[in-house]
Amino acid sequence: xxxxxxxxxxxxxxxxxxxxxxxxxxxxxxxxYDLATGGAERSAVGSQLDDLIAxxxxxxxxxxxxxxxxxxxxxxxxxAEHDALVNICAxxxxxxxxxxxEVTEEVGQMVKTWLDQHIPTFDKGYSVVLK
Numbered sequence: 001x002x003x004x005x006x007x008x009x010x011x012x013x014x015x016x017x018x019x020x021x022x023x024x025x026x027x028x029x030x031x032x033y034d035l036a037t038g039g040a041e042r043s044a045v046g047s048q049l050d051d052l053i054a055x056x057x058x059x060x061x062x063x064x065x066x067x068x069x070x071x072x073x074x075x076x077x078x079x080a081e082h083d084a085l086v087n088i089c090a091x092x093x094x095x096x097x098x099x100x101x102e103v104t105e106e107v108g109q110m111v112k113t114w115l116d117q118h119i120p121t122f123d124k125g126y127s128v129v130l131k
Contacts, residue, residue: 002026003033004112011119015130017066018123021059028052029111036103045103049096053089060086063123070129078122085114 006019006026013019032048034040060082067075088110095101 001034002030003108004029004115011115011123013119013123013127013130015066015123015127018063018126018130021062022119022123025052025055025059026115028055029108029115032103033108036108037105046096049093049103053093056089057086063126066130067126070126072126072129074122074125078126081118081122085118 004026006023008019011019011022013022028048029052032045032052035045035048064075064079064082067078072078092101092103092107096103
């Protein structure tokens with residue numbers, strides 16, 4: 001069962017690259033969640049965790065590049081949000097691969113909550129500037 005579902009009403013920014021990348025991100029997160037909560041082998045969970053985090057880092061870099069090019073006034077606050085999540089993810093990734101942490105239901109819910117708040121608040125904020 002999907003942890004999070006992209007809908008234009010809730011998550012649409014009307015910025016083509018962002019909406020496309022968010023949909024891919026949601027798919028990768030849902031796959032990780034299904035593997036982690038469905039009893040998949042640890043190696044499969046780890047591979048998907050690495051794939052998701054790499055994608056998130058690339059997506060954030062793309063957004064930040066576009067915001068910088070457009071001189072978006074909300075860039076600093078937006079980047080701070082990105083940096084905070086990347087730090088959390090990097091810590092989880094390091095601990096997971098060291099056998100000191102697991103990808104759990106709570107981890108999935110934390111990321112879902114972050115996305116539920118970030119996209120409508122921060123990403124929709126750049127919509128007018130990046131369209």
